[in-house]
Amino acid sequence: MLKVRDLSFAYDGGAAVLDNISISLHDGELVSLVGPSGCGKSTVLRLVAGLLTPIGGEITWKTGQAPETGFVFQDAALMPWADVSKNISLPLSLRGQALDAKRLEETLGFVGLKGLETRYPQALSGGQQMRVSIARALAADAKLLLMDEPFGALDEILRFRMNDLMLALKAEQGWSGLFVTHSIYEAVYLSDRVLVMDAGRIAGEVTPGLDRTLAAADQRASKSFIDAARKVATILEAGSMVDA
Numbered sequence: 001m002l003k004v005r006d007l008s009f010a011y012d013g014g015a016a017v018l019d020n021i022s023i024s025l026h027d028g029e030l031v032s033l034v035g036p037s038g039c040g041k042s043t044v045l046r047l048v049a050g051l052l053t054p055i056g057g058e059i060t061w062k063t064g065q066a067p068e069t070g071f072v073f074q075d076a077a078l079m080p081w082a083d084v085s086k087n088i089s090l091p092l093s094l095r096g097q098a099l100d101a102k103r104l105e106e107t108l109g110f111v112g113l114k115g116l117e118t119r120y121p122q123a124l125s126g127g128q129q130m131r132v133s134i135a136r137a138l139a140a141d142a143k144l145l146l147m148d149e150p151f152g153a154l155d156e157i158l159r160f161r162m163n164d165l166m167l168a169l170k171a172e173q174g175w176s177g178l179f180v181t182h183s184i185y186e187a188v189y190l191s192d193r194v195l196v197m198d199a200g201r202i203a204g205e206v207t208p209g210l211d212r213t214l215a216a217a218d219q220r221a222s223k224s225f226i227d228a229a230r231k232v233a234t235i236l237e238a239g240s241m242v243d244a
């Protein structure tokens with residue numbers, strides 16, 4: 001779907017924040033970027049989203065142009081004046097399109113929000129708000145999700161549930177995703193591949209190869225999971241600590 005080749009970037013003529021980064025993302029794949037604070041993870045997402053222009057290298061798409069893309073951030077960033085339905089249809093409304101009732105119903109079902117369509121954000125729990133944010137990203141038939149620490153502010157129990165929701169949605173809908181996280185375990189649990197970043201470069205890559213037929217708790221206790229987490233941790237330990 002996406003090839004990032006020898007990408008370099010600096011903010012406002014300053015020192016390089018990314019140094020010759022190369023990443024590929026295949027159709028239907030979820031790839032995580034994990035690394036210490038300040039190593040450049042969010043900058044990669046911003047470049048892929050076209051919000052920043054690289055100073056070197058290139059980003060190319062299989063189809064010649066970026067696919068329909070959805071964004072999910074740590075802050076659910078819902079509009080307080082709009083109910084759940086209106087928040088979910090907002091990206092399409094901004095493009096002058098309407099979200100048809102069937103698609104809205106389907107999307108609410110995917111994220112377990114049926115019955116809450118007329119609630120306002122302030123009357124939703126943190127997990128429900130995050131579900132609205134995910135539904136909003138998916139409602140416009142996104143083929144690519146760019147996710148920046150989406151579950152970083154949630155407690156661990158809710159975070160586990162949201163991880164399972166993402167896996168179920170991906171299996172059902174087949175989108176691809178780039179997922180930024182500080183959590184080694186979240187990266188391993190969710191990803192087809194984990195890219196370990198350190199100080200503006202890719203320091204290593206780990207393919208967890210988990211058996212997706214296992215139940216969540218068994219998955220997290222499986223040898224593949226523990227081995228993959230150890231490999232990611234070892235690469236991180238060998239790197240420098242940006243901002244430490």
Ligand SMILES: Nc1ncnc2c1ncn2[C@@H]1O[C@H](COP(=O)(O)OP(=O)(O)OP(=O)(O)O)[C@@H](O)[C@H]1O
Pocket residue numbers: 011017035036037038039040041042043044182
């Ligand atoms: N708008 C900006 N202007 C100048 N420098 C920036 C800007 N945004 C980020 N940086 C710097 O670029 C570097 C990479 O930042 P980035 O946000 O991509 O890192 P990150 O790995 O996502 O960090 P975190 O995990 O803390 O969110 C950091 O040194 C940061 O201070």
